[in-house]
Amino acid sequence: MSKSIKEFSLHYDPINESNTFTSGDIVEGRVVLEVIKEIKVDSFFVKLTGDAHVSWTEGSGDDETTYSDHERYFKLKQYFIQESSKKGEGEKNTTLIDGETYGPVISPGCHVFPFRFQLPKQNMPPSFKGFHGSVKYVLTVKLSRPWKSTSSTHTELNFVLRNDGTNDHLLQPQSGTQDKKMKLFGSGKMSVTVTTEKTGYMQGETIKVFVDIDNSSSRDVKLKYSLKQLQTFIAGKSTNRGHKDIVKETRDRIPSGEKSKFIVDMALPHDLTVTFENCRILKVQYELKVYLDVSFASDPEVRFPVVILPAEQQCPPWQGPPGGFQPYPPPQPNLVPYPGELPPPPAGLYPNLYDPTVLPFPGTAAGVYPNPHAIQPGFHPDPSAPVYDPNQSTI
Incomplete structure (x- = not known):
């Protein structure tokens, strides 16, 4: 200076x-x-x-x-x-x-x-x-x-x-089932059914996931789940993608021949970046993944898109x-x-x-300044559910 x-x-x-x-x-x-x-x-x-x-x-x-x-x-x-x-x-x-x-x-x-x-x-x-x-x-x-x-x-x-309210389609529950039949290193089959209460969640909210597992195979399995932030960068015709783990955990082992039910709670950080797709060159989305970890075999998995909304206040x-x-x-x-x-x-x-x-x-x-705390009304569209393409996921 x-x-x-x-x-x-x-x-x-x-x-x-x-x-x-x-x-x-x-x-x-x-x-x-x-x-x-x-x-x-x-x-x-x-x-x-x-x-x-x-x-x-x-x-x-x-x-x-x-x-x-x-x-x-x-x-x-x-x-x-x-x-x-x-x-x-x-x-x-x-x-x-x-x-x-x-x-x-x-x-x-x-x-x-x-x-x-x-x-x-x-x-x-x-x-x-x-x-x-x-x-x-x-x-x-x-x-x-x-x-x-x-x-x-x-x-x-x-x-x-x-946050000016939640779109109705973000309040709809999501559910999916994935089966796997054991061929090598085991016999029988296993299935996992995953259900969430809705698609959109506010910052600081808890995602509640219901998991129903039927392990009718000869192998023991482990329940794993994650919530990932997907970042997409666009420059012309070129695209670069990356992801960051928000939640990544392993739950109890499910022995061969047993059925189990789990309720998974995922607490979202209060400062978590909201989902946004209104930028031409940069987008942020989220994906929930629940799967059974099977050694020496492909894992049956269920994936859902998750929309993170601004906190209500x-x-x-x-x-x-x-x-x-x-x-x-x-x-x-x-x-x-x-x-x-x-x-x-x-x-x-x-x-x-x-x-x-x-x-x-x-x-x-x-030194006479207008009220700095005045908030002006305006139009603020709600974030919408992302166009979900599992084939583009980096998970």
């Missing part, structure tokens, strides 16, 4: 105890800039972006190939100071947000620059980091000065899906800031507003989403 700048930091206000945001929410915060001596600024802005990116490499040496792709959901930008030569210019795929603007010279002292964005009211995937890609929602602030390197800092938001309301949170003081008087306003935002990715009557206006920089 430059010797002239003592502090350059970015802060946003949490709107719930879980520190999460969803479609339509308001993101408010402030940039704190403390300078030791007067500085001249070319450009000073904060932006909020939502992006998905995938990348992986296959082969080696001369045959090495890298596959990658990118998907942008939005780019919102608010200028505090903008170069005079670029005022009024539109930015490709960017929605400019009106806010307080200031002159190009910043006096010594500590200054606080408030910002306010509204997340687009559209169906976007949740924040996620996988084996070969991620979905990120990032706040970034940049300060450019003549003949100086650009100062920049950023922070990520945790974006989640809103993903963002519990709260009445005040978390403990220890101290708001920054209002801007100092020596930070003089720039005369006039920024030009109205050009037609961008999401026109008509922002009501200028609730956005900051010249004069609000004195």
